[in-house]
Amino acid sequence: MLSIKNLHASIQDKEILKGINLEVKAGEVHAIMGPNGSGKSTLSNVLAGREEYEVTEGSVDFEGADLLDLAPEDRAKEGLFLAFQYPVEIPGVSNINFLKTAINEKREYHKQEPATAKEFLGMVKEKSALVELDSKLASRSVNEGFSGGEKKRNEIFQMAMLEPKLSILDETDSGLDIDALRIVANGVNKLKSENNATVVITHYQRLLDYIVPDFVHVLYNGKIVKSGTKELALELEEKGYDWIKEEVNA
């Protein structure tokens, strides 16, 4: 589904990603962990198409298409979704209006009929229930005045509405209380199928108890320096990153 080869990216001439390689297949869950500032969010943003980052080397294939060649909106229409670490507040733009625009643009792109008002409202009802998002929030301005946890739930609500093939969840667990964590993780699990894939970026093993990964990768200093199975996350939780840094720097 996703194949990243030797990806290098810079911001303001500072190289942040220094040769990332990653293969994600349909049906898989990958976890990416790593110390603060190692480049996890940068990788997510580069994949989503943020213009500030300059890709200097490497390639990304997404379902047979050259991802880096697509505009951000077309990446989303092709089935990529990023749940942001810091969701943006957009005063005056209603959540509902924005999602309707997004869904209908995607449908048009795939030469499908636009959603009827009834169909759309049905989806809103079903998907907001999935993440137990208060229906009042759905009609408010995008993220405006939402609590940290509400913003994260809203990300998963949008993901549920858009039904992506590949979801990247950038620290969706941070800022969630224990109950919310379970709710969000359940939502993600219910949306999982053999046709889609999930990349979860997290600092905490706790989330991985709920969303069980097939593979765990450690991103350090712009590179994936170690990959393993879910046991690697347990090891990191216990020992921290120092031993990995030592291995890399040795």
Add this chain to the structure above:
Amino acid sequence: MIADLTKKDSLLASLSSLNFSDENEYFADLRNKAKAELETLEFPTSKTEYWKYTRVGKIVNKSYNIAKVEDIDITPYLIPGLNANILVLVNGFYKANLSKIDAQDGITVLPLSEAKNLAQLNAKFCSLTTNKEEVFLAVNNAYHTDGIYIEVANNTIATKAYHILNITTGNNVIALSRNVIIGGKSSQVKVIESFINENGNENFVNNVSEIFVGENANVEYNKIQDKSNDNYHISTEQVYQEANSNFTINTATFNGAIVRNNLNIWVDASNCETNLSGLYLGQNKDHIDNHTVVDHMKPNCNSNEVYKGVLDHESTGVFNGKVFVRQDAQITNAFQQNNNILLTDTANVNSKPELEIYADDVKCSHGSTTGQIDEEAIFYLQSRGISKRNAMKLMINAFAKDALANISITALADFIDTKIEERFTK
């Protein structure tokens, strides 16, 4: 000798063909007084404080002609779904054949030239425009051609809105229209005036409206400016409010090489409500200037002002909003706000909200912001599959929305929404 002609002389020379000999002595005298005042006035320069950010050189260095036009197709300029009385002015002259008025008891609607035969006009006419030391106002006082007179009698509610189509057509035309709107005691009326240009280059409209809002009356005036990129418009509304009255003005400006709106509101009685809103969307080299004054002279009044600008390309926006709270005007609530978005590095804004307060028991606030469109928000919307263009549209609509929230005519609000959408769907 040609060389001795000043710019003012040559502009006035282009008006010399106008003939007002039909008018009665009273109005002839008013014109003569205005001409005398004009002798003492000059066009503003960069040193004139009130005109500091708007240079009128481009307007006054040209020569213009007066042009009467027989027929014109107004259908493209009607507002879809709006059931209103239609009043048509072309190049400053009233077109009875194109207008369509449903008579209503208690409402007098006439071309101004005919209204000058009504005795009740005398006391009001020019009462808000004489000796204001504004040269363009004085030009209109002296040389206005025709316009619309609407008088709503006491206790009368206008059942339909009045839509004035103020059209210019032909090249280098000067149009000097003049309206008088009188809302009697406990009356209600809604007026729309659309300023439109049809295939004409370098036209200059210098129009004036005097609006009298009687005791307990409710008057809404909506102004749509949609001229093309090389047309000039200097526009003045002088508004006088009596006790317990409510006045709302909404100004939407979509275009214009130079647009200057002078809005002056005297709130000369207690318990009044005043709403002033504006939205201006500049593009190319447009220059759009809104100068407003709200003069609170008596206690217990509220005024609410919101102007918003979106400036693209190399366009310029100017906002100068002044609120006076006189010594007698205790318990005044005056709120004023101007927000701008610049879409390019070459667009710019001069924003100056001003408060002058001489009373002590008042609640007043003012603020001004100018910024870029939030790129992070655009990216967020794009990352959900929304094209950049639609993302901009969502953002700009969100920004502009409350600027015109006071328009109570649904068909007009929809029409303006559509125009905003069209602008950002290129």
